Amino acid sequence: MDFFRKNSGTGSKNQSSTPVRMKIILCVIFILFATLIGQLAYLQLDYGSRFKSEVQKSNSAVVSSQVPRGVMYDTKGRVLVGNKANNAITYTKSASTTSDQAYTVSNALSNYIKLSDEKPTEQQKADFYLANPQNSKPALAKLPKSIRDSQDQSLINEKLGEEVKKQGIKLTPKQKTAALIFNKISGAYTLSTIYLKNKNLTNTEIAQVGEHLSELPGVGIGTDWQRSYPNGSSIQSIIGSVSSEKSGLPSDNLQYYLTNGYSRNDRVGTSYLEQEYEPLLKGTKSTSKVTTKGNGDIQQTKTVYKGQAGASLILTLDAKYQKKVQADLKRVYSSALASGAAHYSNGAYAVAMNPKTGALLAIAGLNRDPKKNKMTENALGVINQSFVMGSAVKGATVGGGLINKAITPTNSTLPDTAIYLPGSPVKKSVYPIGTFSALDAETALEVSSNIYMMHLAMKWVHAKYVPKSYISMPRNSFDVLRRNFNMFGLGQKTGVDLPGEVAGIQGKSFNSKGNILSGSVLDLAYGNYDAYTPIQMVQYVSTVANGGYRMQPYIVQSVGKTGTNGKQIYIDYNKEPNVQQRIPWTPDELNIVQQGFYRVVHGTNSWGTAHPLKGVKPSVSGKTGTAQTYYYDPSKPHQKNAPELINSTFVGYAPSKNPDLAVAVVFPGLDPDGEGTYTLQVAKAMIQDYYSLHK
Known part of the structure; x- marks a missing residue:
C-alpha cells in the first residue's frame, strides 16, 4: 500500500507542475506578441508617412x-515635297x-x-496565339520534359513556336x-x-x-x-525617299544613326536629296517628361x-518647267520608238542649267527595258549614267588645242585628209573623203570634222605619223587629252549636291603588251572613246557659254524654315555660285569656239548639223554629236554580231550672246539609219518652254 501511495504521490506532483510550464510558455508568447505589436505601432506612428511616400514614390x-x-519648294515657292x-x-x-x-x-x-x-507573319501569329494561357498551357505540356524543365526561357519559347506552327494556326x-x-x-x-x-x-x-x-x-x-x-513625282528619283517607321534606320548605317541620337524606328532619308540633307530635314525632336x-x-x-x-529646302528647279521638260523628253522619245529608231535604246536624258551660276533648272530622264519595252522615269540617270558622247565634245578639243598653242586664232587651219593607220580601217568624217582639203577651227566645228580633231591631237601631243605605214604617240598622250577634258568638266565628278554621281568611264590606254593604243587616242580627240554623264555635258557647254568659268552644278538654292502660316519662308542660308576652274584662254581663243558653236546652228555650209534650230528665238548656239556603240544583252554576255547603234547628243545654250540657259540632251542606242533630229527636237522644246515661262 505504501508502495502505491508513493507512486500516487509522485503522479500528483507531476500533474501540479504542468500548469506552471504552460503559464511560462503563455507568458513568453504574450511578451513576444506585445513586443511585435509595439514594434508595429512604433513603425506605424514614426515611419508610416515615410513608407507611404515610398509606395507612392514616382520616377520620371x-x-x-x-x-x-x-518641306522642299521649287524656285518659285511651290511645294515639291510636303x-x-x-x-x-x-x-x-x-x-x-x-x-x-x-x-x-x-x-x-x-x-x-x-x-x-x-x-x-507565321511568327507573329504564333506569338499572339501563345499569349493566351488557354493555348500556351496545352502547348507547353506537349513539349519534352527536358525542355519544360529547362531554365532557358528563350529555348522554351522557340520550341513552343515551332510546335504551334506545325499544328497550323487559323x-x-x-x-x-x-x-x-x-x-x-x-x-x-x-x-x-x-x-x-x-x-x-x-x-x-x-x-x-x-x-x-x-x-x-x-x-x-x-x-x-x-x-x-x-506638283507631281517626276523628280522623285532625284528627291529620294524616306524610310517607314516599320523599316526604321537603314541597317548599313545603323551605328552612325544611333550614335547621333536616332531611335531604331525613326524615319530617315534613304536616298538622294532626302539622304544628302538628312541632318537639316529631320528637325529637332520634341521632348517630354x-x-x-x-x-x-x-x-x-x-x-x-x-x-x-x-x-x-528651296530648290533651283521650276516645277512647271520641270514638268514640261519631262513631257517633251517622253513625247519625242515615244516618237523615236514608234518609228523604230529606238528599238534597242535603253532610255533618254535631258538637263538644263544656268551657265552663269550652275543652278540646275530641270532634270529629266527615261529608263527603258528593250526586252520588255517598259519605260520608267529616271531623272537620276543624268548624274549616274555614262555614254560615249561623240562630236559634242569637240569644243573642248579645239579649246585645248588653242590654249596649248597647237593652233592659234589667226592660224588654225589644218589639212582635212583622212587618217590611214597600218592594219586599221580608214579614219574619216561623216562627209565623203576629199570634200574639204583643209579647214580652220570654226569651220571644223560647224561641219563636225573628225579628221580635223585627229590632226589637231597629233600636232598637240607631237605624234609622228606616216600615212599607211607608221604612227608613234608619246606614252602620255591620253593623259594630255584627258587633263584637258577634265578642265572642262568631262570625265570627272561635277560635285553636284546629290549622292550617287559617277565620274564616267575611261577606255584602256595600253594594250596587253604595254603599248599605247594610238588609234584610240585619235578616237578620244573627237569624242568616240571615253564616256561622260549628261550633267558633265551641260557643265562643259556652260563653261563655253559663260566665257570659261566651270561652275559647280547644284540643286539646293536656299535653306530656311517655314513660318507658322505654312506659306512664308525665312531664309537662313543661300548657296553662292562656285567657280571650280577658270579656263586659261584669251578672248580671241574663246571667240573661236563660240563662233564655231554659233555656226553649227546658223552657218550656211550644207554639212552643218543643227540647222533645224536656226529659227528658234532667242538665238541658239551648240554642238551635235554621234558616237558608235553596240547593243548589249545582259543575258548574252558573250554575244557575237551585236547590233550596231549610235548615241545621239546635243549640247547648246541661249541666247548666243550673254546666255542664261544651257542644255544637254542624250539619246543613247538609236538605229544608225534612223538617228533623225530627236535630240534637236527636245532641245528646241526645252529652250522655247523656258523662255515662254520666263518672259
Whole structure:
C-alpha cells in the first residue's frame, strides 16, 4: 500500500507542475506578441508617412517624339515635297505593361479598327496565339520534359513556336488584326509612343476608339505625317525617299544613326536629296517628361520642348518647267520608238542649267527595258549614267588645242585628209573623203570634222605619223587629252549636291603588251572613246557659254524654315555660285569656239548639223554629236554580231550672246539609219518652254 501511495504521490506532483510550464510558455508568447505589436505601432506612428511616400514614390524619364520633316519648294515657292497629316491610333507603353495586358488591349482594339493592308507573319501569329494561357498551357505540356524543365526561357519559347506552327494556326480577320497590334505593342520601347494604325484610318474607327479610350490603357488618338508630292513625282528619283517607321534606320548605317541620337524606328532619308540633307530635314525632336508611379503606370506627361520642324529646302528647279521638260523628253522619245529608231535604246536624258551660276533648272530622264519595252522615269540617270558622247565634245578639243598653242586664232587651219593607220580601217568624217582639203577651227566645228580633231591631237601631243605605214604617240598622250577634258568638266565628278554621281568611264590606254593604243587616242580627240554623264555635258557647254568659268552644278538654292502660316519662308542660308576652274584662254581663243558653236546652228555650209534650230528665238548656239556603240544583252554576255547603234547628243545654250540657259540632251542606242533630229527636237522644246515661262 505504501508502495502505491508513493507512486500516487509522485503522479500528483507531476500533474501540479504542468500548469506552471504552460503559464511560462503563455507568458513568453504574450511578451513576444506585445513586443511585435509595439514594434508595429512604433513603425506605424514614426515611419508610416515615410513608407507611404515610398509606395507612392514616382520616377520620371525624358522621352522624345518625331517632328514633321522639312518641306522642299521649287524656285518659285511651290511645294515639291510636303507632309500630309494623317490621323493615327497611337500606343504609349508603360513600364508595367505585361504580355497579358498587351494581349487584352490588342483583342479589345481589334473590335474597333482593321489592319487590312498588313498581314501577320507565321511568327507573329504564333506569338499572339501563345499569349493566351488557354493555348500556351496545352502547348507547353506537349513539349519534352527536358525542355519544360529547362531554365532557358528563350529555348522554351522557340520550341513552343515551332510546335504551334506545325499544328497550323487559323486566325479570323479580327484575330489577324489583333496579332499585328500585339506584335507592335510587344516590340515597343518602354515609355515610347508608336503608331498602331496611321494609314486609311476612317472616321468611324476614330470615333469608336475615342469612345472606348478608358477601356484601352495606353491607346490614344494622334497625328502622323507622310511625304506628299503636290506638283507631281517626276523628280522623285532625284528627291529620294524616306524610310517607314516599320523599316526604321537603314541597317548599313545603323551605328552612325544611333550614335547621333536616332531611335531604331525613326524615319530617315534613304536616298538622294532626302539622304544628302538628312541632318537639316529631320528637325529637332520634341521632348517630354514622363512621370510614372511606383508600379510603373504613367502618371503624367509634360512637354519640356515642343521641338522644331525640319529645315525647308528651296530648290533651283521650276516645277512647271520641270514638268514640261519631262513631257517633251517622253513625247519625242515615244516618237523615236514608234518609228523604230529606238528599238534597242535603253532610255533618254535631258538637263538644263544656268551657265552663269550652275543652278540646275530641270532634270529629266527615261529608263527603258528593250526586252520588255517598259519605260520608267529616271531623272537620276543624268548624274549616274555614262555614254560615249561623240562630236559634242569637240569644243573642248579645239579649246585645248588653242590654249596649248597647237593652233592659234589667226592660224588654225589644218589639212582635212583622212587618217590611214597600218592594219586599221580608214579614219574619216561623216562627209565623203576629199570634200574639204583643209579647214580652220570654226569651220571644223560647224561641219563636225573628225579628221580635223585627229590632226589637231597629233600636232598637240607631237605624234609622228606616216600615212599607211607608221604612227608613234608619246606614252602620255591620253593623259594630255584627258587633263584637258577634265578642265572642262568631262570625265570627272561635277560635285553636284546629290549622292550617287559617277565620274564616267575611261577606255584602256595600253594594250596587253604595254603599248599605247594610238588609234584610240585619235578616237578620244573627237569624242568616240571615253564616256561622260549628261550633267558633265551641260557643265562643259556652260563653261563655253559663260566665257570659261566651270561652275559647280547644284540643286539646293536656299535653306530656311517655314513660318507658322505654312506659306512664308525665312531664309537662313543661300548657296553662292562656285567657280571650280577658270579656263586659261584669251578672248580671241574663246571667240573661236563660240563662233564655231554659233555656226553649227546658223552657218550656211550644207554639212552643218543643227540647222533645224536656226529659227528658234532667242538665238541658239551648240554642238551635235554621234558616237558608235553596240547593243548589249545582259543575258548574252558573250554575244557575237551585236547590233550596231549610235548615241545621239546635243549640247547648246541661249541666247548666243550673254546666255542664261544651257542644255544637254542624250539619246543613247538609236538605229544608225534612223538617228533623225530627236535630240534637236527636245532641245528646241526645252529652250522655247523656258523662255515662254520666263518672259
